[in-house]
Amino acid sequence: xxxxxxxxxxxxxxxLPVLVLAAAIGGGVLLVxxxxxxxxxxxxxxxxxxxxxxxxxxxxxxxxxxxxxxxPARTVQVTPQVAGRVVWVNDKxxxxxxxxxxxxxxxxxxxxxxxxxxxxRTELEQARAQLEQERGRVQVAEREWExxxxxxxxxxxxxxxxxxxxxxxxxxxxxxxxxxxxxQAKLALERTEVDAPFDAFVQTESLxxxxxxxxxxxxxxxxxxxxxxxxxxxPVDKISYVNIPGVNAQQGSPAxxxxxxxxxxxxxxxxxxxxxxxxxxxxxMARLIIEVPNPFGLEQPEGSVAGDEVGGDEPDAGQGAxxxxxxxxxxxxxxxxxxxxxxAEDLVEVPRESLHGGNQxxxxxDDDTLDIRDVEVAWERTETVLVSEGVAPGERVVTSPIATAxxxxxxxxxxxxxxxxxxxxxxxxGPSHD
Numbered sequence: 001x002x003x004x005x006x007x008x009x010x011x012x013x014x015x016l017p018v019l020v021l022a023a024a025i026g027g028g029v030l031l032v033x034x035x036x037x038x039x040x041x042x043x044x045x046x047x048x049x050x051x052x053x054x055x056x057x058x059x060x061x062x063x064x065x066x067x068x069x070x071x072p073a074r075t076v077q078v079t080p081q082v083a084g085r086v087v088w089v090n091d092k093x094x095x096x097x098x099x100x101x102x103x104x105x106x107x108x109x110x111x112x113x114x115x116x117x118x119x120x121r122t123e124l125e126q127a128r129a130q131l132e133q134e135r136g137r138v139q140v141a142e143r144e145w146e147x148x149x150x151x152x153x154x155x156x157x158x159x160x161x162x163x164x165x166x167x168x169x170x171x172x173x174x175x176x177x178x179x180x181x182x183x184q185a186k187l188a189l190e191r192t193e194v195d196a197p198f199d200a201f202v203q204t205e206s207l208x209x210x211x212x213x214x215x216x217x218x219x220x221x222x223x224x225x226x227x228x229x230x231x232x233x234x235p236v237d238k239i240s241y242v243n244i245p246g247v248n249a250q251q252g253s254p255a256x257x258x259x260x261x262x263x264x265x266x267x268x269x270x271x272x273x274x275x276x277x278x279x280x281x282x283x284x285m286a287r288l289i290i291e292v293p294n295p296f297g298l299e300q301p302e303g304s305v306a307g308d309e310v311g312g313d314e315p316d317a318g319q320g321a322x323x324x325x326x327x328x329x330x331x332x333x334x335x336x337x338x339x340x341x342x343x344a345e346d347l348v349e350v351p352r353e354s355l356h357g358g359n360q361x362x363x364x365x366d367d368d369t370l371d372i373r374d375v376e377v378a379w380e381r382t383e384t385v386l387v388s389e390g391v392a393p394g395e396r397v398v399t400s401p402i403a404t405a406x407x408x409x410x411x412x413x414x415x416x417x418x419x420x421x422x423x424x425x426x427x428x429x430g431p432s433h434d
Contacts, residue, residue, distance in 0.1 A: 068232030074224030
């Protein structure tokens with residue numbers, strides 16, 4: 001075996017790796033030189049998806065809204081004016097029964113009182129007979145006086161006693177007294193029949209046939225159905241916007257009273273009747289009395305439309321006269337009250353959810369940016385506020401929440417379509433990319 005060449009061995013040991021490394025470097029350089037430069041995408045603009053609503057201006061009615069309680073305007077405790085045994089009771093004299101003015105509620109046994117009338121009538125006839133007899137005696141006395149007056153002592157200046165004038169006067173008084181006793185007996189007889197003093201419904205009743213009642217017995221409680229009152233409290237600074245009879249106007253402001261009953265709304269229209277002279281001890285607010293006629297809906301007021309509201313709002317669909325008036329306004333119920341106030345011009349109505357901090361509104365600017373405006377709130381409603389400065393009619397306000405609101409931040413309306421033509425869902429305060 002021949003010996004190895006040392007030079008060839010070294011070349012094979014060190015040269016081959018160098019060649020492989022050089023080939024790899026060359027290939028890499030070639031790839032870098034020949035590769036096309038990639039196109040860099042521009043970052044998409046970051047925007048916040050928001051919901052907006054246009055605002056409108058015009059003339060608005062400044063209604064005062066509050067909560068109230070229905071209370072009776074007229075209540076009477078039915079108490080007999082004469083004593084006796086009850087012989088007849090009206091079928092309507094039960095809790096919840098409705099009676100008309102003059103309708104008989106119950107009757108008391110009248111026989112004793114009929115006898116008393118006859119006795120008093122007899123006494124009157126006797127008194128009248130005695131009066132006639134005394135008149136005859138007076139005539140006799142007058143004739144005798146004419147015959148014998150010259151023989152009478154000249155010191156007698158007043159002949160009235162001789163002419164029986166005191167006796168005649170006493171007889172006349174007796175007739176008057178007998179007549180008064182007869183009238184009193186007749187009145188007691190009439191009172192054995194107890195009638196309703198006004199149109200009413202029976203709130204409570206404790207009377208049975210055959211029961212003996214006295215002038216101290218409270219047998220029923222009647223509540224007038226022609227009018228109910230609603231007692232409500234309003235802020236003192238709102239009183240100047242309300243017409244109050246005897247205070248600042250002859251006629252009270254119209255008011256709408258609404259009661260929710262099982263998903264249905266009972267609505268009645270009334271007027272402010274009076275201002276109570278004290279403040280609500282809890283809320284320190286002024287207390288008003290709203291007079292509501294026809295609370296039971298027994299009659300449709302002439303010229304009125306069921307479902308009408310103060311302020312001209314449209315009634316709900318399907319709310320007809322029957323649906324609104326077949327359920328009475330209930331006593332002691334808590335109701336919503338809306339009192340019609342004056343009208344104001346040049347006010348812009350914005351949704352309450354668009355108001356931030358009590359005096360700021362987020363406006364969606366024409367360049368799709370956020371414009372934070374300071375506004376002057378002139379009036380607050382349940383779902384909206386009326387502003388006098390800061391927002392112009394036709395502008396759009398942001399109604400959805402924004403996590404971190406920054407002046408000038410980019411926005412996108414939820415009701416606008418995305419570039420691919422598909423409408424994007426609204427995301428409350430979440431970012432989006434166009």
